[in-house]
Amino acid sequence: MLVRLAAAVRGRCDAEALAVMAAARRRLLADTTELLLHDPGAGPGGRGGGVRRSTVAAVARRSSGAAAYHRLLCRLAELAGDGIILELGTALGLGTLALAAGAPAATLHTIEGDPALARRAATLFRQQGLRRTTLHTSTFDEVLPSLTRRLPRLDLLFLDGHHEKDATLRYFSLLLPLLHPESLVIVDDIRWSRGMWQAWQTLRRHHRVTASVDLLRMGILLFEPAPHRRRLTWWPHLSH
Numbered sequence: 001m002l003v004r005l006a007a008a009v010r011g012r013c014d015a016e017a018l019a020v021m022a023a024a025r026r027r028l029l030a031d032t033t034e035l036l037l038h039d040p041g042a043g044p045g046g047r048g049g050g051v052r053r054s055t056v057a058a059v060a061r062r063s064s065g066a067a068a069y070h071r072l073l074c075r076l077a078e079l080a081g082d083g084i085i086l087e088l089g090t091a092l093g094l095g096t097l098a099l100a101a102g103a104p105a106a107t108l109h110t111i112e113g114d115p116a117l118a119r120r121a122a123t124l125f126r127q128q129g130l131r132r133t134t135l136h137t138s139t140f141d142e143v144l145p146s147l148t149r150r151l152p153r154l155d156l157l158f159l160d161g162h163h164e165k166d167a168t169l170r171y172f173s174l175l176l177p178l179l180h181p182e183s184l185v186i187v188d189d190i191r192w193s194r195g196m197w198q199a200w201q202t203l204r205r206h207h208r209v210t211a212s213v214d215l216l217r218m219g220i221l222l223f224e225p226a227p228h229r230r231r232l233t234w235w236p237h238l239s240h
């Protein structure tokens with residue numbers, strides 16, 4: 001898996017998929033529609049959730065990160081093939097679009113606790129015809145107990161919401177029984193706060209994690225049997 005991961009990080013996402021992702025991003029960045037947001041997680045800058053006004057364009061700029069990281073996400077998703085992908089934190093759906101572009105045959109579940117964002121993501125998924133994607137509009141805590149009972153396994157887990165140490169570790173523990181030796185876990189924003197950095201360090205040392213790769217903004221955990229635990233840092237190729 002480490003060899004396949006290295007190839008994916010260096011690789012290139014399909015040109016047609018890139019064009020679709022770029023067009024969707026451009027549309028959202030130009031959309032000045034007002035939103036009343038209820039972030040159930042750590043909120044912007046870790047200042048807590050609460051209710052605040054924003055616009056679609058501002059959310060696209062802030063919570064969906066650099067376009068280059070979505071291109072990387074697309075390449076990583078290819079490793080899931082026709083498996084099962086779970087994303088915690090949909091926001092406007094740009095990350096989901098990248099995952100679906102990289103793994104069009106995969107079954108994708110994504111969870112968003114903010115109803116206004118979830119409605120926007122649902123519109124995007126309809127426009128893009130993402131038929132293998134299920135959007136769950138609720139908090140992770142509400143959805144995960146029943147979802148984990150229904151899923152046979154997880155091939156790719158993208159932890160990208162509720163960026164607090166305890167919450168991140170809790171969601172990882174809850175989903176751990178679904179992970180297998182070929183699974184991939186992507187933890188986003190590992191340098192976003194002290195707590196996220198501590199969560200990442202704890203996860204790297206978890207007894208089931210056999211290799212971890214620090215890609216600067218995100219970290220990847222691997223579970224395939226190995227004689228030694230490997231901790232790597234790679235500079236991702238973000239230009240393609």
Ligand SMILES: C[S@@+](CC[C@H](N)C(=O)[O-])C[C@H]1O[C@@H](n2cnc3c(N)ncnc32)[C@H](O)[C@@H]1O
Pocket residue numbers: 038039040041042063064065087088089090091092093094095096111112113114117138139140141160161162163
């Ligand atoms: C960083 S954004 C996700 C970005 C998205 N994955 C992407 O790549 O475009 C995090 C999202 O997680 C949602 N969120 C945070 N904590 C949550 C929770 N406990 N339950 C449900 N959603 C949550 C927030 O409302 C926010 O929209």
